[in-house]
Amino acid sequence: MKPEQFVQALKEKGINLSEKQIEQFSIYFQELVEWNQKVNLTAITDQEEVYVKHFYDCVTAAFYHDFNQEISICDIGAGAGFPSIPLKIVFPQLKVTIVDSLKKRITFLNHLATKLELSNVAFYHDRAENFGKNKTFRESFDIVTARAVARMSVLSELCLPLVKKNGVFIAMKGAQAKDELEVGKPAIELLGGEVEEIHTFSLPVEESERSIIIISKKRQTPKKYPRKAGLPNKEPIE
Template sequence: MYPEEFRKQLLAEDVALTDQQMAQFDTYFHLLVEWNEKMNLTAITEEKEVYLKHFYDSLLVGLKMALNPQAAICDVGSGAGFPSIPLKILYPELSVTIVDSLKKRITFLQELTDQLGLSNVHLYHDRAETFGQNPAFREQFDYVTARAVARLNVLAELCLPLVKKDGYFLALKAAKSDEELQEAKPAIAQLGGKFIEEKTMALPLSGDERHLLVIQKKKVTPKKYPRKPGLPNKQPIK
């Protein structure tokens, strides 16, 4: 999917990108490839693949969720800024917070947001476990996103404490896994969440499946969660 195909595909979804937004995606692509030579940000570097598997893939969250364009969103472990930075380009009024445990990635994201001229983007070098216990951030976000390979019961403990009551934890998965969802349901319930639905989508051209798991925060998360760094991964909630 080259840039013009990307634009046309979004137009088919009733999303018209401006020339400025297209220029921002172009800058994003070139900066990603440039920095990727110095540090490991992504294995995907071909232009058509970046536009499809990073940019378009990230925007599926907005397209399928009808996001409030003025919401506060937190992206946990966003790596090179996915899905939050493409969403911020699409919805400039979003308030975006990114937390990542690797300082080098935060340095890249700072340079990226400066080059793209994005405001109201807050970057934090921290572990999700400690970030979620910070009262300045705990239960403050309308949406919390994770596009990570960790299992859902682990992601739920890292993300749900940050979601405000009636907000949403949105987990993006490349593969469908009923087993993973069933395994995570006790953790989701203990953390105050409720599984609402799974939205299945196919990427254009490639047909690759994507799964958006929608979990709503129904109750306040017990204070003991998230537990100390490393524990959610070593001993997931059962």
């Protein structure tokens, strides 16, 4: 997907990018490729692949949920800023918080935010388990997102404690989404969530399957979750 095809594809979905936004995506791509030589950010560095598999893929969340308001987003394990930075470029009014356990990635994101002239973004070098216990952030976000971080049973424990009541957790998944969701349902339920909807579609051009799972936060998460770092992955809630 060439940059101009990316712009056109979003236009067809009702998202019209300004010249500034188009330029921001261009800078994002250049910085990603440059920094990737010293920090492991992504295996995908070809321009057309980055535009479809990263930039377009991240913005698909906005096809199924309204990001047009002034809302707070927390992105868990964002790596090179996916999906929250592409969403922030498209919807500048968003208040974005990114949590990642690797200091080098946080350094890259701070640099990127400066280059893209983004305001209302905050980056935290922390484990999601510890961040979810922090009283300042716990149950305080309108939306919590995660893309390709862990399976649903684990991911729910990392993300749902951060979602405020009546907020949503949006998980962006590949082809295994439905199976993962089936296994993850007890964890979602226990942590105060309820599966609202699942949208499955193919990415344009390269046709790989994607799913967006939207989970509403109906009840408070029990205080004992998330458990200490490493435990959710080692012993997922069943």
